[in-house]
Amino acid sequence: MTAGMRPHAQQASRFRHAALVALLACGAGAGGLAFLDRDAESAPAHPPVIVQGDGIHAGMVFIPAGGFLMGSDHQLAQANERPAHKVRVHGFWMDRHHVTNAEFRTFVDATGYVTTAEKAPEWKTLKVQLPPDTPKPPDSTLVPGAMVFVGTARPASLRDYSQWWRFEPGANWRHPNGPGSSIDGKDEHPVVQVSFEDAQAYAKWVGKRLPTEAEWEYAARGGLEQATYAWGDQFAPGGRQMANVWQREREQASPAVSAKAGGALGTSPAGTFPANGYGLYDMTGNAWQWVADWYRADQFQRDARIGKTLDNPAGPSDSWDPGEPGVPEYAPRRVTRGGSFLCNEDYCLSYRPSARRGTDPYNSMSHLGFRLVKDAIRGTR
Template sequence: MASCQQNLPDRFGVLNDTSSFVANKVSHRGMVLIPAGAFNMGANDKDGHEDEYPQHKVKLSSFWMDVSEVTNAEFKKFVDATGYITTAERKPVWEEMKKQLPAGTPKPPDSVFVAASLVFYQPQSIDGLDNVAQWWRWVKGANWQHPHGPKTDITGKDNYPVVHISWDDAMAYCKWTGKRLPTEAEWEYAARGSLKDNLYPWGNEDIEKGIAKANTWQGSFPISNTNWDSYEGLAPAKRFKPNGYGLFDMAGNVWEWCSDWYRSDYYEAADELATNPIGPPDSYDPMEPKIPKKIVRGGSFMCNASYCKGYRVTSRMKTSTDTSLEHTGFRCVSSN
């Protein structure tokens, strides 16, 4: 099964200085309290990727979680208050970029150092599903305010999830709100919605049986989308039934950043009964060993059974902290 974000190009930049941010007092408005408990983390079905095994028991304290992904309107309040500039809005910096490249890599021409982000384009035909460049493009001027480039905007989409957000951007927002990103364990536990060992946030029924359950891709990815769920691209927040904890869109719509570093072998070394695990101390992806990556969860509007089942509660993907894409956003949690 192909990975939804395998070998994507990386975006490089210098972080804003967030040291001067004044964290707001945490408000639990728009959040739900996830009760303390223990669960079996990881896959117990045949559809899991290798890094989803073995399943292992995890114990968590209670925490608060946003009922939906952070929206354009919410992110705009943060930008207006702080002047924050997202990764996608800044030119890459060669001194940062070369740290993740093999020694001696020549500097590209200055013309490629432009503010840009990754945008999905639906091709008319493809040669297999291994080359993601067939449907992803770097687009100059694409960012959270201009999702498909300078000539597009988010007018009328205040309640859509904010996208083109890097992990660094999500962390900056969380710091401003006084919240944080969920750990991978917290995210999966919350996504399960109190259901034990089920495949999806709603249970075990196949995603395309019964009523529409999430915003995903129906048809032949990435060539044709039947729009059976009523959405071709992003959907507004809260358009599908919430899970057992009252959380919306824990499957599909946009991938969501977690706080954990990614290691392909992390589950193999996990404690039998870990309490509030925060993930490995560093990142290691054997496919791209020089690029530090963080976990994203939940799948997106691009997920399809023929390509990736990212909407499964155990599905885990990885992306470099400075990468931004049209189908990646986040939600926040708080411990108190």
């Protein structure tokens, strides 16, 4: 990775802000794991037992209570992933895969819900992401839409994400890449172009909730302590592709090439790639996932300073990210995890269980979805 280059995972939270700046500039607008001191390449001493849900927890698997090292001190880890620190989580149920287009459609059909991307943006949610005293644009310029990956026709600087992303009027979960796109034939793909607010609304309707950041990472690791990936330490064991990430020839630039010219083609159906040790699909790769916590870039440092195992942490009470030029450091951010089909080893590397970023909760993007969890009934499992 080029020295000083901001990773894609950290840049992505600036997309909505960049679109607004452009708009303004142009006048528009049970038991569980013990803490193990062993090489991450080795198999777990006691491989997890996959417990699938019954009628009450259909499509879910049980994640047993246990302790683990959260975060990473690996050479690939970014500053916001450090240091690794001890955490214990309670048992819970988790969706085996992302919420799909078909599942989200059922919710919309039943409730008439209108997503964030389908509504004109509200100034109060936009101005907190902009420098103080930014003037309000004309209402006529605040139109429904969302951020879409468009790529470029030729290699471009990896520092300038605006070359391959743009705000697309009319983009939403039904049309993830803009009005000309469709999810027809993609019922089993992750729903994308959903905001944090949309994920919360779906969760309330279905009687579940978003996972905490600790729950998400614990589940993503699949019983492997401090492994680099959700399946182990080799990116492609035996040459086998393990996740939907950017695929391209090594001499090509990434992600600044047209998707049609080679590379990511978008999401894949849930369950295309192997499940992890807990039986969970696409915990990394395919589409980013919203989680419940507010995002602080320094949260793991704050947690480590406590000096003891954290019990079922629910995250900080506010947001803080000083690394986004032009965005107030206390602008609202929620944690997103897991990386997407746009990540690769040269630019993103966010398809690692410890990788994290903060995202504007009203931001909808063509590579951002979610999955849900449910508390275990006390006295069971």
